[in-house]
Amino acid sequence: MTSPPISEITDRARDIFRLVVEDYLTSGQPVGSKALAQHDGINLSPASIRSVLSELEQLGLLAAPHTSAGRMPTTHGLRMFVDGIMQVAEPSAEERAAIEQQLAQPGPIEEALEKTSSILSDISGAAGMVMVPKREPRLAQMRLVSLDERRALAVLVGEDGQVENRVLDIGSAASVGSLEEASNYISAHLAGRTLAESVAAMQHEISSGKSALDEASASLVEAGIAVWSEDTAKRPVLIVRGQANLLDESALGDLDRVRQLLDDLENKQSIAELLESAREAQSARIFIGSENRLFALSGSSVIASPYRDRDGKVVGVLGVIGPTRLNYARVVPIVDFTARSLGKRIG
Known part of the structure; x- marks a missing residue:
């Protein structure tokens, strides 16, 4: 109708x-x-x-x-x-300060994304969602630092200044010289490249015997390649926090709908595709119930907004999902403000 x-x-x-x-x-x-x-x-x-x-x-x-x-x-x-008809209410000064304070804390970008999802959940009373940016950062260097006889810390530095750490199992004792040689080799291949591009270049040289690395250093490089390649492959397309908010008292009389919504959330790829459709929006988009086939059974609503980097390029989408009785007037501006704040954090 x-x-x-x-x-x-x-x-x-x-x-x-x-x-x-x-x-x-x-x-x-x-x-x-x-x-x-x-x-x-x-x-x-x-x-x-x-x-x-x-x-x-x-x-x-x-x-x-x-x-x-x-x-x-x-x-x-x-x-x-x-x-x-709806008249939106801008986030309060306390809400804006809480969002900005959380996102201003240093740390890996994954932590910022998880914090964003949790913030949206806490403030909206629904489940918060953040799409992980597809764009891979350009890398500057990687250092391998010995932790003990069998472990090393891989420190990856992006051109944008972001720093991420991973612990490597190096399998056997490695000398300081081997760690230094492997670090220099990796950094030389990282310069200006994405991680995927760097991994491909290093794997080709090592497998073809063109690298000048000794056996110990080559093993360290391969260990670094393995952990970062595995980490990249396992990174989620969507971070969801606050599913428990969907099980409030009002949901007890409609458990079938809530169960269906939780099933929808398990299919993160479908949710991500829905959020993807909001990438070109200038502000928050609202998807209500059966307007979208994904929620034909659960009758849920999504409020989504794109977030941009310092150049204004859309790098992802965030939002909240919950029952159709979401407080749209309050949540819409919070989603928009959070998207702008996350964009500043990403740079």
Whole structure:
């Protein structure tokens, strides 16, 4: 069913519709005429309100669950609300400070992405999601530092200044000279390349016997290649935090829907593809319930916003996922602000 333009609905119907949606988003429960009659500024009898509710239901904007005499917004109704009625509330100073403080902390970019997902979950009360950037950073150098007789620390430095550490099992004792030689060899092949490009170049030289490395140093290089190649392959396309938020008290009466939503989240590739469709958006995009086939059963909503690097290039998308009764007016600007803050962190 196609919803009528908001301009074609009478002021009275518009006011009643807005109150139904706002009350539903707050409580998660259908809203009845008696509750609506208690709102300030609604000078209508419950009978008159029921008449308006019936009109809105006929327009496909509201629905009456068989277990209740109250009304709740349909997917079409929620779309009309967020596109034509909703007034967003900017994040509070405390929320902005909390987001910026978390993302300003130093550390690997993966930690920043995980913090972002957790922040979105904590503030929205839903599950937070962050797509891991596809773009591989250009690398500057890699150093191997001895930890003990069987382990070394691989320190990888990107051209953007990002530093990541991994522990290598070197299998046997390695001299300081071997570690230094391997470090110099690796760094020479990293300069200006991505990790994948560097690995390919080093593997070719070692396998073809063209490298001037001795056996011990070559083994260290191969150990470094292995750990970083494995790490790259295992990096997730999507980081999700806060799934437990989806199991609140209001979900107990609709466990099938919540179970389906959790199943949807397990299929991270499909969720990532949905987020990918928001890459070209200038601000947050809202996906509501059955508008997207992925949520045809769970009836969930996603609020997503792209985040950009210092050059304005989109490197990923973040957002929240939860029931359709998300507090859109509050969550939308939080998602947008978090996207801008993460972009500053990534550089």
